[in-house]
Amino acid sequence: MSHDTVLEARDLTKTFSSTDPPTRVLDGIDLTVREGEFLVVMGASGSGKSTLLYTVSGMDRPSGGTVTLRGRDLTALGDAETSRVRLHETGFVFQEAYFLRNLTVRDNVLLPALKAVPKEKAAAVARVDALLERFGIAHVAHHGITQVSGGQLQRASICRALACEPSVVFADEPTGALNSSMSAEVMDALTHVHAGGTTVVMVTHDPGCAARADRVVYLRDGGVVDTRVLGTWSPERAGAREDELLLWLRKLGF
Amino acid sequence: MSRSLAARYAAGDLRKNAGVDVALAVVLVLSAFLMATGAMVVERVFGSIDRLFEQAKPPHFLQMHVGEYDRAALESFAAEHPEIDAWVVEEMIGFDGAAVAWQRPGTQEAGDLADSLVDNLFVTQNAELDFLLDESGAVPRPSEGEVYVPVAYQQRFDLRVGDELEVTTDDGAVPLRVEGFVRDSQMASSLSPATRFLVSEADHAALEAGGGGAPEIIAEYRVTHQADLGGLQRAYQADPALPKNGEEVTYPMIRLINALSDGLVAVALMFASGVLVAIALLNLRFVIRGALEDEVREIGAMKAIGIRDAEISGLYLAKYRVMTALACVVGGGLAVAATTLLTRRMEVSYAAAPWELTTVLVPLGALALVYVVVVAICRGILRAVRKVEVVDALVHGSILGERQTARRARRQARRLRRGGLAAGRTGKVDVRLALADLRSDAGQWALVPVVFLLATLLVVLPTSLLNTLESPRFLTNMGMPRSDVLADLRFTDDVDGLRDDVLSDMAGDDRLTDVRAFAEVLYESPSEDGWATLRVDVGDHAGTIELLDGELPAAGQVALSTLNAQKFGVGPGDELTLRQDGATTTAVVSGVYQDITSGGDTAKMPATTPVADVTGAAGYAIHASTAPGADPAAVAAEYAERYPDAAVVPTEEYTRQTMATMTGALRNAAAASLAFGVGVALLITSLFLKLRLTRERRTRGILSAVGFSRREIVAQVRAKTLAAAALGTALGLLVAATAGELVVGGVMASANLGLARLDLVPDPWLVYLAYPLLLVSAAGLAAVALTARLRRADTSAWLRS
Incomplete structure (x- = not known):
């Protein structure tokens, strides 16, 4: 693993044995993510994108292979250590707004921060309030989660992912359940996160969203079939990047 | 909708929720079993007693007497009364x-x-x-x-x-x-x-x-006619020539005393059944409402294609109808076996009760009651189907309408604002999170404390009643001075001489302390039915009785047992006329106490002269305490041998033997209640957690995703369960100590044996330590068993559910 590699998966497999016959969703994937990179994973439904994301983020255990995050093999860690990695080193943005309905928007965002540094409550609160301000949802901070829009919830989800200042943020189709204006809000927010130096690994179906990435990998039947380097994103070249990406995706049968 | 479809739906549902349904079925079977057993035992007890009474022809009225008596007076009394x-x-x-x-x-x-x-x-x-x-x-x-x-x-x-x-x-x-x-x-x-x-x-x-x-x-x-019994009794009491040195007992009292010991067990069983039915209903509400929430989209779809509300409710109801009917059949079958065991002693002591129509109808009626109540409540809960709106169900997956949803969201937001995670200075975030969940889902979590409250009553009250009946304090409560040795002197012509001998012997005995004598003096007082005998214990009563009302009697005063206060129609402060050997005096009633000794008809007066100097008493009771190390049974046996005319008994052993069958049967009922209480607590906690954990999968996924370990997630579930169970148990102990005592006391008082109020004497180690620990441990065991599997699940599987 070179010095600028933040995440690396080697010969990664995942088999779901609850189906009959068992389904092999990831089939020996090798993947490397560099420090500060914005990587997008694309592929048809059932290609294993989300499973790959859950497995490399330490949410689920792979059936085989290794996942190394900042030099630590996640597959060798116990439950307590893996959960510490999820708390301190990674953040996750889901397609659906997964929030605890018995907490306000602010408390949902605050939860990992208070968990991570219980003795520095004031600092955690200040950091979270700043995040809510930065992502434009401070005014709904004390609302219940059923009282805010989908876009606001996804921004809150990004705030929660950033609450412990992780080195990598994973996002699983963060705009999948949103309309176009809300999608733009969320992608702007993620781009903003990336611009701040955080590594972002995102799964998406949407070429418009994928065009924001530095690099796109394409999955088919649980394996990486091709990779496309797009370079640094700029709003001025957004249209050209999207066209270039679409052309590549069509060749791959997307 | 066809019956076969309802049956197929019910069968499919049973397969899907097998664990929950089995737990519910077990509680229903236990409820039906106990209700039927209680009803059958009552029917058999009265059947046995009636059969015995039919064959043995017990007297309708009897008067015991010790000493000389005038046979001719008895004969002329009988001749004068054609009834x-x-x-x-x-x-x-x-x-x-x-x-x-x-x-x-x-x-x-x-x-x-x-x-x-x-x-x-x-x-x-x-x-x-x-x-x-x-x-x-x-x-x-x-x-x-x-x-x-x-x-x-x-x-x-x-x-x-x-x-x-x-x-x-x-x-x-x-x-x-x-x-x-x-x-x-x-x-x-x-x-x-x-x-x-x-x-x-x-x-x-x-x-x-x-x-x-x-x-x-x-x-x-x-x-000839029982209606004449009261008149005959009054006439007997009013005739001074008739023998009266002893208790008078009437037919209803004989019947009641016979029924009491076994009847008490039946009452305990029916009480347990009532508690279990309540627990079953609470669970049904929880399970059915949960099922409606989980399957709201299916309900919406059924409504959308034109299936009527009643038919949709019928789909759910079919399962619970079948389950309850089966529970009644199984519970009824078990009840037959249990009743045979429970009534074996009764059949030997009384008579084998004949099989009659009521023998079948009474338990069937009890089972029908369980069935009707359970099905009616299920039907009531399923009314919620009517309120489901198709759009809300299909689009939002909610059983609530738009307005209700908005109202609930506003209410929830208000609650959330009141206490945030960062509020306050201390407290781990895990604890705050658990508290927030308990607060927001209080409606669902309430099931656990309520069930534990009921289970606590179930395990505590029978044991407390048993301990009360076995407690030395019970005797004091019931009118008998607390002592280790009791000498009852009455079966002799020279009772005063015997008293002097026993008293002087006891006074000089190092093994005995606090020797106290009471003279039993017979007076007459005017009652509603003419002059009636009043048996008065004369002596120093300080510390020997607990008064319900008023004070201990001073000179010129008398304290009456509750039955005597009723009989003579007086209360504290009233004057009571006393007649002895033709001379009349008055005494002010100083107070009222409860008494089950001597048929409950007693009175207490202070001694104006030392009891050792009293003459003309009908008998004496001498109470003594034993010095440390002395065995009351050995001392009593020694005195009994030395004074064959005196009945000398170790008080505690005597009471234990007198109450033995009643306490023995009650001990079995208390043990069964304990087993049922703890078993049901375990079962219901398991059922609750099974459903709760299924519905909380996404919450666990979120917590896991943001960095909580599985161990921490599991610990939260266990802590919440234990807290809810402990709260319910504590409330149960509180209710048992207050309302429970009133209810048990009320049941006992209704037997009219002279017991107006029953102060339960719980065994503190059992009731306040062992049983609560047992119940909370049952909750802990269920929580450990049900959460054990959580450690192996994938976070994504929780989130996607």
């Missing part, structure tokens, strides 16, 4: 258990009845009423040398036909051969302080002539 159908003066000779020995011919087996502290009364068979019956229900008439022994002794001392019995009189032993065993309608109850042996006229005469026994009579009457 008397039959009457008899039964002559009895009482012997101490130590004076009755037995041996089995041809074996080394032998013993005596010294362990029994009740009076052993030898009688002959009556001609017209109050028969002692053999096991077949026939009226045995023993020949010379034969004896019929009470069935209670057959069981207790393992006596058999053919055994030889020897009664020691002053003139030597009278040998008898056990010919059979008798059931006694008057003294069958374990609460009876005496029991009767049946002998021939010749042997009765020999026992009387031999000396050493205590003669006593009972004047017994049966009336």
